Amino acid sequence: MFGSQNDDDGERQSFTKRAVLVGAAQVVGLGVLAAKLYQLQVLDGMHYAPLAEENRINVQLLAPMRGRILDRFGTVLATNEEGFRAIITPSLAGNIREVLGRLQRIVEITPDDIERAVTRGRRQQPHLPIIVANELTFDQVAEINLLASQLPGLQVEVDPRRLYPGGAAMGHVVGYVGNVDRVGLDDDPVLRLPGARIGRTGIERGMEDRLRGRSGSIKHEVDARGRIVRTLAESEASRGDDVVLTIDTGLQRAVMARLASERRAAAVALDTVTGEVMAMASVPTHDPSDLVKGLTRRNWAQLRQADNNPMLNRAIRGQYPPGSTFKMVTALAALEAGVISLSERIECSGRTEYAGQTFRCWKRSGHGAVDFHRGLRESCDCYYYEIARRAGIDAIAAMARRLGFDQVFETGLSQQKPGVIPDQTWKVGRFGRTWLGGETLLAGIGQGYVLATPLQLAVMTARLASGASIIPQFIRPDTGTVPAIFAGLGLKPANLDAVRRAMIAVINEEGGTGSNAKLEDGRAMVAGKTGTSQVSRQSADRAQSDLEWQHRDHALFVAYVPANRPRYAISVVVEHGGGGGATAGPLVRDIVEQLLRRDPSSKAAYPDFAGAAGAASSKSGTAL
8 A cells, every 4th residue: 555655656756857847858869959049139130131132122133234435536446326225034934945836926036045045044143134035126015014924034125335446447456346255253243134145346345444334223123923012122234434545536537548459468667755655556357346246157167267367467466577677686786785885996897707507698799888867777687686785685685675575455356466575584484595695696687586565666766766664555545644754765865866876767868777667858857667587488588579479478567657756656567578678668658647637646645534434324124
């Protein structure tokens, strides 16, 4: 009897302990839950609230209108034309195939187009839109808007098209826009929009950040099915800034027309005071409008692989041995080093022997005794072999860089090539071999490893004419900006004067190699230098007319005008053109005549109102 009571007491005690443990566990669990809720709702509320908002808010980016490009006098070279296109957002459309099937009644869409849109909608994030039709007419836009309730997820947006009124004459300068290849994590989100365009070449590429503008956005509240309930906020897109170039379109067209008879050629004309580039021509060329409208893969390949490569801007990307146009560099290097005097005469027999090799002068019979003035006027190679040997390659390379070679200029024009100015360190790094003395002789006359672009040749000429470290300018400064003041070259005035007098003699004195560039009838005196760069050994012993075109020498010429008060510097390169004086000289003369007749630096330029264009805005319905 007593045993049964004890058992009951034990059971009650055991039950009480279990109840206490369960209760304690419940209390602990509720405490943990309360603490977690407090953390989520109070402590981390600021973090999770925006994430919750995104579940009911759809943000659409508005693509900005691209800024215009104008020449120095306000001629429009690149602008925009308003168009329309249809896009569909998979998250809002539901059945894409069904929606596009209805759209077929309004817009011509092939079954393949529909399947591609369906496939893309499955692969990409559902909130990213897909372009389904381009170049819509106003009637099509109106009908789509009328039937909007039957076309969920479908929107019509403004599709600005880039136009290039400047045509082929400005193709290499202005460049063109194209599709975005890839987008980085830190890139502008607007580049992820369907149909986004970005500058590919020329000013379009070099001034991309300024031309692109800033995107806007629209925030929509959506329901559980992704349908728009209301608009919560909107910020307009800001159009890109207009960019005003230094180029004179009229002069550019005249230079392009003059070069049109050449198979491959380039010319640059710039202001020796401000550094502003007035013309930059390269032939053959291309019309950027053709590229923006769209080429087939086959046509694009044919354009890129064409023998004359019209896509290549030879003025900044063509790298040529400068030939005798480089002799001013060697002359100044020797004069500044004090290894020659203006009166010293060096004998030219038509050849120079050095280290068991023969280096020939272009005049096989020789020039006889040659001083500094005559050496440059008649372009005696033997004279420059000797002074190059005395100066040494490092001094020549240093002078070349001081005059603008072996560099690219931060001017807003993309894809410049730096050329090559060799020295002892360069050769060891490039080939792992030491520099040879004979290579100095070749470099002294602008051959061997030396390479330069037509732009660099024009800069060298402007620096020689002005005595200042001119930097080429392609973009007009903002209104109110003080024009750039260039530092001096740091050369002895007497040495610069000697070079300038010899450059005047090249064109205006008897025996000068550049007489074809002379202006007649007492007009402004031109100073310059011819250049002929050998590209094949066949040209050493045969006349240029006897050679196939691709084996002929390049023809070069640099000049500045007026000689007594320099304002414009010019460089011309004609690929495989033969002699510089014979081929490039007349081109320089005609370009100089156009420069003096038009005199663009003397006319009031179009003001750059950078930022004013930002007041305009563009809207679209592109979601991101």
